[in-house]
Every structure is written in structure tokens, then in C-alpha cells.
Amino acid sequence: MAGWLNLSLRLRLLLxxxxxxxxxxxxxxxxxxxxxxxxxxxxxLVHLEYEAQLVADQLTRELAERKRMLARLADAIDIxxxxxxRGCATSSRCWxxxxx
Numbered sequence: 001m002a003g004w005l006n007l008s009l010r011l012r013l014l015l016x017x018x019x020x021x022x023x024x025x026x027x028x029x030x031x032x033x034x035x036x037x038x039x040x041x042x043x044x045l046v047h048l049e050y051e052a053q054l055v056a057d058q059l060t061r062e063l064a065e066r067k068r069m070l071a072r073l074a075d076a077i078d079i080x081x082x083x084x085x086r087g088c089a090t091s092s093r094c095w096x097x098x099x100x
Contacts, residue, residue, distance in 0.1 A: 007015070
């Protein structure tokens with residue numbers, strides 16, 4: 001066991017420099033991996049927020065379009081409001097609260 005400790009000065013210097021470079025490279029790779037994961041996580045969240053905003057905008061447009069279509073349909077059908085007495089005397093389609 002004491003035999004491998006009897007290395008020459010040059011070999012020990014090269015071994016020390018090699019181990020130093022190895023530690024430096026491993027530290028840099030570890031740091032870049034950690035910072036890369038944080039950057040990726042942040043960019044994914046930004047992208048997901050953008051996608052959510054696009055979906056919300058599309059839903060808002062679709063709901064507005066459906067409301068417009070329902071308003072046009074209500075005008076075309078012209079059914080009286082169940083709570084009001086307007087149109088109930090002349091319309092057979094009027095909903096009556098007493099029937100039922």
C-alpha cells in the first residue's frame with residue numbers, strides 16, 4: 001500500500017492538476033445544469049401563460065358570438081318574457097305559470 005504513495009514529483013503534480021481540472025469541470029457542468037433547469041422552467045411557465053391567454057381570448061370571442069346569435073334568435077322568435085303580461089293574451093306560445 002505504501003508503494004503507490006512513492007510517485008515522482010512530476011506524476012504527483014500532473015495528478016493534482018488533473019484532479020483540479022476535473023473538479024472545475026464538474027462544478028461548471030453542475031452549475032450550468034441547475035441554471036439551465038431554472039431557465040427552462042421559467043420559459044415553460046411564460047409559454048403556458050401565453051397559451052392560457054390565447055385560450056381565454058378564444059373563449060371570450062366564442063361567448064360573445066354566441067350571445068349575439070342568441071340575441072338575434074330571441075328577436076326572430078319574439079317570445080314574450082314569462083314574467084311580463086305583454087304578449088300573453090295574443091300569443092299561444094306564451095308560457096303561463098298557472099299551467100304546470
